[in-house]
Amino acid sequence: DVQLVESGGGLAKPGGSLRLSCAASGFLFTSYGMNWVRQAPGRGLEWVSGITRNSKNIHYADSVRGRFTISRDNAKDSLYLQMDSLRAEDTAVYYCARDWGFGEIYMDVWGKGTTVTVSS
């Protein structure tokens, strides 16, 4: 089965750091772009960051640029999100999701999400 499984969420203090991971299985990881999308409690979806299949192109939302870093390890079929200088407004469920790339940046497979809470 095609699957994405996020991990690494938890409680962090404002100004702190967390590293999220997303393990992919059931498909050829190197053939797809990958993204992080988050959802604050009771709110809508917010795209956070995306990375192309070969890591050549990386994009961020303005709200996280300079604080978050997306990366992938194709040898390990894994996606990562390094989150630094965390703020209360980063509190959300974080989903990883794959896209088709080549301009077709819609997300057809999603993980179940991992919860990040930023609070003192």
Next chain:
Amino acid sequence: DIQMTQSPSTLSASVGDRITITCRASQSLNTWLAWYQQKPGKAPDLLIYKTSTLETGVPSRFSGSGSGTQFTLTISNLQPDDFATYYCQQYNSYPLTFGGGTKVEIK
């Protein structure tokens, strides 16, 4: 950044109804628009991409249309499983952006 405005934010309907959700973009998307369904506590599911192409396994009562800046998601013969929140998403340019969501409730 491209702003996506969905309407209505909440829609009350009955089983068997035909409903339409609208998504308006602040600039032209050509046809680079997707629709997702999300149920409480679950990840979103892709319904439609490239404005009108149904994802594999999505029932044919779902349909999408539009171009440029105005898009619609239509659900005909609403079923109990369709009560959920729906989001549009543009992928014409980065940053990718979602609409604010439309919650479809049981009347």
